[in-house]
Amino acid sequence: MSELDTLIGLLAKLPGLGPRSARRAALHMIKRRESVMEPLAAALRDAATAIRPCSVCGNLDTVEPCAICRDPRREPNTICVVEDLADLWALERTAAFRGRYHVLGGTLSALDGVGPEELNIGALIARLSPGMELILALNATVDGQTTAHYIADRAAATGAAVSRLAQGVPIGGELDYLDEGTLTAALKARRAV
Amino acid sequence: MSELDTLIGLLAKLPGLGPRSARRAALHMIKRRESVMEPLAAALRDAATAIRPCSVCGNLDTVEPCAICRDPRREPNTICVVEDLADLWALERTAAFRGRYHVLGGTLSALDGVGPEELNIGALIARLSPGMELILALNATVDGQTTAHYIADRAAATGAAVSRLAQGVPIGGELDYLDEGTLTAALKARRAV
Numbered sequence: 460m461s462e463l464d465t466l467i468g469l470l471a472k473l474p475g476l477g478p479r480s481a482r483r484a485a486l487h488m489i490k491r492r493e494s495v496m497e498p499l500a501a502a503l504r505d506a507a508t509a510i511r512p513c514s515v516c517g518n519l520d521t522v523e524p525c526a527i528c529r530d531p532r533r534e535p536n537t538i539c540v541v542e543d544l545a546d547l548w549a550l551e552r553t554a555a556f557r558g559r560y561h562v563l564g565g566t567l568s569a570l571d572g573v574g575p576e577e578l579n580i581g582a583l584i585a586r587l588s589p590g591m592e593l594i595l596a597l598n599a600t601v602d603g604q605t606t607a608h609y610i611a612d613r614a615a616a617t618g619a620a621v622s623r624l625a626q627g628v629p630i631g632g633e634l635d636y637l638d639e640g641t642l643t644a645a646l647k648a649r650r651a652v
Numbered sequence: 653m654s655e656l657d658t659l660i661g662l663l664a665k666l667p668g669l670g671p672r673s674a675r676r677a678a679l680h681m682i683k684r685r686e687s688v689m690e691p692l693a694a695a696l697r698d699a700a701t702a703i704r705p706c707s708v709c710g711n712l713d714t715v716e717p718c719a720i721c722r723d724p725r726r727e728p729n730t731i732c733v734v735e736d737l738a739d740l741w742a743l744e745r746t747a748a749f750r751g752r753y754h755v756l757g758g759t760l761s762a763l764d765g766v767g768p769e770e771l772n773i774g775a776l777i778a779r780l781s782p783g784m785e786l787i788l789a790l791n792a793t794v795d796g797q798t799t800a801h802y803i804a805d806r807a808a809a810t811g812a813a814v815s816r817l818a819q820g821v822p823i824g825g826e827l828d829y830l831d832e833g834t835l836t837a838a839l840k841a842r843r844a845v
Contacts (some may be wrong), residue, residue: 461714462698480739486737488666495666499696500700503693506682615692
């Protein structure tokens with residue numbers, strides 16, 4: 460059954476799937492050839508053909524520039540910089556941000572040998588000018604914060620205002636379960652009520 | 653991003669994947685267009701085209717009859733009947749069975765309105781003759797055991813010997829964690845040492 464083994468081997472390499480769940484997924488699909496397997500093959504082929512990185516912001520889309528960069532209702536003077544496409548999707552799901560994005564494609568990392576040239580940083584700085592706002596929406600990890608500092612330094616020279624996401628207690632979070640770092644940040648950033 | 657949304661929607665319907673892991677899998681793939689996405693699209697298309705149910709036993713394969721039915725090294729007079737392809741795969745992984753299979757495609761179920769005509773039972777009975785052995789490898793569920801009884805009754809008329817998988821304590825199983833039914837079965841089927 461070489462076609463099936465090939466399929467299972469490829470499925471097993473996807474994040475979140477192991478050999479066992481890849482077998483289950485393959486079995487599910489071959490039992491539903493017309494409703495699941497053929498549409499999925501077509502969707503993969505279409506996506507592989509059509510999706511390209513946006514030359515402006517690094518988002519992936521089927522149009523160039525991407526739907527967000529070309530949307531006239533989105534505020535062009537506010538740019539939210541994220542590490543990864545997944546972060547852009549997470550922010551879009553909130554529907555709370557109506558500006559544009561810039562996807563870095565990773566973070567600076569001395570350990571992994573990732574320097575500023577490896578990231579989409581030059582294009583970001585070139586987009587900035589006085590009167591614009593740059594929101595740093597990088598992950599609250601060591602590498603994310605290092606990258607945020609580096610970008611804030613370089614952005615300062617462009618005259619753009621720079622801000623970052625608030626840190627504090629998550630909505631629904633119980634203090635007893637939060638780490639000390641989060642609680643410390645929440646205390647420091649406390650607001651008058 | 654309609655191509656991407658289509659892809660994520662289809663991935664999210666696979667067993668073991670939800671919306672979140674489907675997004676992660678899609679993102680993983682579009683970042684690895686040539687190494688992951690295109691091979692997977694091709695593997696799905698090839699599998700959908702090539703894989704067909706075996707007319708003898710109901711196994712899915714790219715050849716007709718399937719590789720197991722046509723393998724001359726496999727004992728033709730021992731047939732192991734299973735509910736589902738996943739059970740056949742599980743038995744094949746043990747490498748402990750060298751006979752042929754018969755895949756029912758489900759179990760009898762009064763609740764779901766599955767009668768003998770809906771299952772691949774007629775073809776199984778037609779394969780049996782005196783001197784052959786039929787091994788019932790159905791799940792130890794109520795529906796599985798009902799189906800096993802039904803098949804054993806019909807197989808008796810063919811002159812074939814009928815056996816079923818042993819029930820008892822799983823290898824590595826701790827008695828304290830086993831249900832009463834398994835312990836009762838293991839006690840009843842105790843063997844002299």
